[in-house]
Structure formats: structure tokens, C-alpha cells
Amino acid sequence: MKKNYLLLCFVAIILGAGIFISCNHDDNEDEYLPVSPVVLDVTQVPYAKLSDYHFFDGGELKELSPSYKVLPYRPASELFTDYAHKKRFVWMPQGTKATFNGNDNTLEFPVGAVLIKNFYYDDVLPDHTTKIIETRILIKKREPQYNDDGDEINSGWEPYVYIWNDEQTEAFLDTEQQGVFVPVSFMHNGQQKDAFYKIPADTECRTCHKINLNETLNGEIVIPVGVKPQNLNYVYDYGTSQRNQLEKWVAEGYLENNIPATILSTVDYNDTSKPLELRARSYMDINCAHCHRQGGHCDYVNVRFNFSNSDPETVGICATPLFNVDNLPYVINAGDAANSEIIHRISSTDGSVMMPFIGRSIVHEEGVQLMTDWINSMQNHCN
Numbered sequence: 179m180k181k182n183y184l185l186l187c188f189v190a191i192i193l194g195a196g197i198f199i200s201c202n203h204d205d206n207e208d209e210y211l212p213v214s215p216v217v218l219d220v221t222q223v224p225y226a227k228l229s230d231y232h233f234f235d236g237g238e239l240k241e242l243s244p245s246y247k248v249l250p251y252r253p254a255s256e257l258f259t260d261y262a263h264k265k266r267f268v269w270m271p272q273g274t275k276a277t278f279n280g281n282d283n284t285l286e287f288p289v290g291a292v293l294i295k296n297f298y299y300d301d302v303l304p305d306h307t308t309k310i311i312e313t314r315i316l317i318k319k320r321e322p323q324y325n326d327d328g329d330e331i332n333s334g335w336e337p338y339v340y341i342w343n344d345e346q347t348e349a350f351l352d353t354e355q356q357g358v359f360v361p362v363s364f365m366h367n368g369q370q371k372d373a374f375y376k377i378p379a380d381t382e383c384r385t386c387h388k389i390n391l392n393e394t395l396n397g398e399i400v401i402p403v404g405v406k407p408q409n410l411n412y413v414y415d416y417g418t419s420q421r422n423q424l425e426k427w428v429a430e431g432y433l434e435n436n437i438p439a440t441i442l443s444t445v446d447y448n449d450t451s452k453p454l455e456l457r458a459r460s461y462m463d464i465n466c467a468h469c470h471r472q473g474g475h476c477d478y479v480n481v482r483f484n485f486s487n488s489d490p491e492t493v494g495i496c497a498t499p500l501f502n503v504d505n506l507p508y509v510i511n512a513g514d515a516a517n518s519e520i521i522h523r524i525s526s527t528d529g530s531v532m533m534p535f536i537g538r539s540i541v542h543e544e545g546v547q548l549m550t551d552w553i554n555s556m557q558n559h560c561n
Contacts, residue, residue: 216232220318231292238346239346255461271289281443295315314337316336316400372540382537386475387468447464463483512553
């Protein structure tokens with residue numbers, strides 16, 4: 179029996195199919211437990227190559243086939259990044275899980291948790307191929323740290339960027355951290371698009387992922403953006419099954435089972451079956467709210483675009499802009515999109531005007547149309 183057991187363990191290791199066998203043996207019982215092949219030592223990361231983590235297995239790295247316990251996820255609405263597609267995954271050390279901290283707050287993750295986001299294009303010209311540009315990962319390297327007043331001064335999260343080679347065989351850690359422009363031409367809805375995709379510098383990663391809830395502190399903490407219950411509370415297609423993502427995380431052992439029965443949730447802003455206002459507010463939340471929120475990079479501007487904000491004025495409706503851009507009277511001029519600051523900014527590629535001011539080089543035409551339709555549908559004119 180013992181010889182057969184050892185042989186099985188040896189074969190399992192040799193096969194390396196992404197699910198390893200725990201070869202713990204005692205005289206009374208054989209235990210065969212699946213173990214994730216992911217390699218992550220928080221004292222040693224970041225590793226030099228994306229493949230060093232073993233997040234993906236079952237073929238070529240570019241296939242992004244997740245290893246055991248590397249779970250795909252997607253927020254209901256996605257940040258626009260020059261029309262790049264994204265594949266997102268989460269992994270946590272065995273026996274750890276995240277906890278609920280409010281509908282529109284990032285989940286509280288354990289040390290060792292990793293969020294993985296791959297940016298790629300389909301139908302890249304001239305050969306109509308798929309090209310992965312970069313992989314960004316956030317690693318929870320340590321427990322949060324606090325000062326003597328109880329203010330959080332370090333969240334424990336650290337961002338790292340991996341740049342894919344032209345052969346699409348590997349992604350390498352960006353050690354320069356200065357940012358890289360990648361020209362890319364691709365087809366979108368039957369039309370050619372040309373973008374100067376920006377792989378962000380370290381400071382640019384932190385611009386979107388930072389928050390400072392205490393104005394007296396110097397410096398900010400880094401937090402994830404999209405992994406909020408309001409964004410994950412919908413049915414996701416996992417390929418072999420479809421399930422609400424929060425329920426899936428609980429079943430996977432990645433989330434405490436204390437989620438409230440009712441969650442005010444965002445929707446996919448591309449889904450025209452949803453109410454127009456709900457789609458527009460979801461668009462603003464994922465594209466604007468990470469900066470335009472308390473403690474965010476644009477905290478000094480008195481607008482709050484987070485989905486849970488129900489105050490029309492701080493959402494921007496009939497609110498006077500902080501800066502005079504072409505003499506536009508309001509951030510959102512109810513019933514008059516053409517004279518709304520927000521439309522002017524999201525329609526621009528001028529670096530001194532455009533919003534968001536990083537993360538894109540071309541205009542999100544569908545997003546502009548969505549926001550235009552919503553503003554023009556408003557009945558209560560500001561005048």
C-alpha cells in the first residue's frame with residue numbers, strides 16, 4: 179500500500195498539471211489534498227518573471243489559463259483603458275479569506291493575497307492577432323500599519339508591473355518604473371483604432387490606487403479599486419458554470435460568509451437593458467470615483483462620483499466647476515450635455531484638459547455617448 183502511495187505521489191509531481199497532491203501519510207490513513215502550485219513568498223516578491231509565480235498553467239503562458247485556486251473575476255463595469263481588454267484573477271494563501279467591509283469599500287484581504295490584471299488587445303493589425311501588453315499585480319505584503327493616533331499609514335499593498343515580450347512567451351518585471359508607451363493599431367466594431375497605450379510608471383499606479391483619509395498625514399496608502407461587493411454582486415460565467423461572484427468567492431473559501439442579503443450594486447454600463455441613470459452612474463464610479471472621492475487624488479475638487487453618493491450636487495449636477503474650462507457653467511449641466519464640463523473633459527485628448535488624465539490616449543466614444551444621453555435626459559435644468 180505504501181509503495182503504491184509513494185508512486186502516486188511521484189507521478190502527480192511529474193505530471194505537474196496545476197493541481198499538486200499533498201503526500202502526507204500516516205499508518206492509518208492516506209490523505210490526498212489538492213494544493214495550489216502558486217509560488218509566493220511575501221518576503222521575496224516581486225519575482226523577475228510573471229511565470230515565476232505559477233499563476234497560469236496548462237499550456238503556453240499567453241493562454242492565461244489559471245492554475246488551481248487562481249480564480250477569475252470581473253467587476254460589473256470596467257475601467258476604460260484605450261479599449262484594451264482585461265482578464266482578472268485573484269489568489270489567496272491556503273486557509274485565508276477576505277472579509278466584507280461595506281458595499282462600496284474594497285474587501286479586506288489577508289496578507290499574501292494577489293490581484294492579477296492582464297491587459298490585451300484582440301484583432302491587432304496588421305495580422306489580426308491577440309497581443310498582451312502588460313500584467314499588473316497587487317500583492318498584500320504585510321498587515322496594515324498605524325501611527326500613534328490610530329491612522330493607517332501603510333495598507334500593506336504593493337503594485338508591480340510586468341511587461342510582455344514581443345514573442346508573447348513571458349512578461350518581465352518593469353524595474354525602470356518610468357512608464358512605457360506602446361503604439362497599437364487594432365479593429366474595434368469594424369473600425370481601425372490607433373492608440374499610444376501607456377504602461378504606467380510606478381507613480382501613476384499609485385495615483386489611481388492611493389487614498390488618504392487624514393489630511394494631516396504626509397503620503398497615502400495604496401488600495402485596490404474594483405474589488406468591492408457592489409461591483410462583484412452579479413452572475414459571472416466561469417466557463418463550466420455560472421454563479422454570483424460573491425457566492426463563488428464564499429464557496430471557494432476566499433470570502434467570509436457575512437455578505438448582506440441586499441447590496442446596492444453597479445451594473446455593466448454597456449447593457450442597454452439597464453436604466454440609463456444606473457449605467458451612467460456605474461460608468462462614473464469605475465472611471466472617475468477612484469480619484470474623485472474622499473482621500474482620492476482629486477479630493478480637492480468638490481465632486482464625489484462614487485456610486486453610493488446620492489447627493490445630486492456633489493455628484494456634479496448643477497455644481498460650479500473648480501476650474502474655468504471654456505467658460506462651462508456646470509460640471510453636469512442638467513439637460514445640456516454640450517455645456518457640461520464633464521463631457522468636455524472626457525471628449526478631450528489634451529493632457530491639460532482630459533479626464534481621466536492618465537490611462538488613456540484616445541476618446542472612449544461609447545462612454546461619451548452614454549454620459550451625453552444621460553445628461554440630456556435630465557428634466558431639472560440648472561438655470
